[in-house]
Amino acid sequence: MPKVKIPTPLRQYAGGNSEVSVSGGTAGETLGNLADEYPDLKQHLYTGDGKLRSFVNVYKGDEDIRYLDGPDTAVAEEDEISIIPSIAGGRC
């Protein structure tokens, strides 16, 4: 199953996991299955009408899926999906 890397700010909504194996043939399907498994993640990944939030970047390997086929990007068993959210910390 493809692996999804969960970034620190979202781990609390994914049972504390930094990496979760989820089934799915496309990036969108994989994330959808992840959100089904961890419902608390849903509002952090999707807008009310079910679209992926624009400040959440999704990568397959080192490529942004926006520049592949978006949510339809094909995902193979050994692929690694990363969620890269914006974080603002620095001066704090």
Added chain:
Amino acid sequence: METRQPLIQNANGAVELSNEEISRYSRHLIMPEVALEGQKKLKQARVLTIGAGGLGAPLAMYLAAAGVGTIGVVDFDVVDESNLQRQIIHGTSDVGRPKLKSARETIQDINPNVKVEGFEEQLTSENALDIFRDFDIIVDGTDNFPTRYLVNDACVLLGKPNVYGSIFRFEGQASVFYAEEGPCYRCLYPEPPPPGLVPSCAEGGVLGILPGAIGTIQATETVKLILGIGEPLIGRLLLYDALSMRFREMKLRKNPECPICGENRTIHELIDYEEFCGIPQAQAAEQEDEVPEITVQELREKLNNGGISVLDVREPHEYEVANIGAPLIPLGELPERYQELDRDEPLAVHCKSGARSARAVKLLKDAGFKEVYNVKGGINAWSEEIDPSVPKY
């Protein structure tokens, strides 16, 4: 040894090094990648750091030691005890002093040849272009989204590189956003998250050493840009996870539809970034959802007269740091556990500073609790105003 166009052109005799400087920079001068010409470029360079905090501290200290001629610092904050765990440019004796003053002294002590230009003001859409204009490189070490977008946009409009770093808990990001040669921050993050969805370091915490790792990466990128050596982080996002001790790298692309650096740009001047990040809207919504509050003084009186109970909704590891003896139900467990409480009795709910307890009060009111109050300022207000023997964290 230049591998790319250096940001600072050859000094051409405009800058010289004294014998003291030549001794000081000896380990640079013997490397062909820097050498005398490179060290002069460093001396000629003007670098602006936004924030003298976690990232700005190691950054400014290393740039000073490396011999960057002028370091600008924008910061209007005062050193707080809770800064000392990571902001190594400030020391214990600096608590209560302006960060700018303390940073300036540390920089001058490391290297008196460095000129420090201080801006003790908040960076705004009104002053950003004027402050940035005279600098060659801007280094972003801020802690909030409005300023990040402001720094990005000002850099794009002025054609300057923005050396980016960001941290949270055990994880950091670094890149160089330089619209002249690659993507900008908006290409990566077209829109900010709604306020409150992404916790800040003040809420989520940060490993004290983490800004050291990311800040020194920013310093390295800055020096490379000045000298024109190596491969800069332009078009790459470096991700650092201190817990697994892994670096990963993601490709960044210039977004052809980017509103500030794309082909059909719609942003031609600085905008209202608070508005863009939804801050006023969120504050208005918060006021609408206002929950009944109680000050720590009022709470003490009520406790003395008996007739109110207190609930703590923080996490167990915080309870261990400081508590006022109230029963603990972490906010996340409250939806399943509020039945443990008596909904007909007056109840005051507290957390660290009042945000989580406000959510708890809302939840309890919705569950039919008749008289629930949010303790204003949380346990930290209790520590400050009522009982200093309770540690403030």
